[in-house]
Amino acid sequence: MSQNEGETIDSFHTRLRQRAVNCEFPDVDQEIRCQILRRPKHKKLRTYTIEQPGKNITDILTYARALEVTEHTQYIGKADSSVKVSVNMMPHGQ
Numbered sequence: 001m002s003q004n005e006g007e008t009i010d011s012f013h014t015r016l017r018q019r020a021v022n023c024e025f026p027d028v029d030q031e032i033r034c035q036i037l038r039r040p041k042h043k044k045l046r047t048y049t050i051e052q053p054g055k056n057i058t059d060i061l062t063y064a065r066a067l068e069v070t071e072h073t074q075y076i077g078k079a080d081s082s083v084k085v086s087v088n089m090m091p092h093g094q
Contacts, residue, residue, distance in 0.1 A: 001015070001016060001019065001035055002038065002039045003036075003039070003040070003041045007084070008068060009036070009041075009061060009064035009065055009068060010061070010065070012036070013032065013036070013061060016032045016035050016036070017032060020032060028071075029056065029077040030057075032057055033057045033060060036057075036060060036064070037049055037060070038060075040064075042064065042067045042068075043069075044067060045060070045063060045064050045067060048060075048063050
């Protein structure tokens with residue numbers, strides 16, 4: 001399984017966990033971790049786990065959420081930069 005376009009990491013995690021119910025994995029969290037890292041939406045997520053191999057599924061989900069927030073903020077910032085704002089200045093001393 002892979003994360004769908006526009007799907008949040010939390011939705012993907014929930015979908016993986018629902019699918020894992022029917023499997024007899026010895027370590028469900030490890031299997032979910034592997035699925036998330038197999039084809040991550042953000043390449044930085046894979047780099048993060050390679051550089052810090054002891055990270056568990058909770059750490060990985062937290063980092064992935066931060067990447068999503070950053071991506072969303074950058075998108076909004078680009079949209080906002082095209083909006084022109086005019087400001088009326090007040091004379092000094094008023």
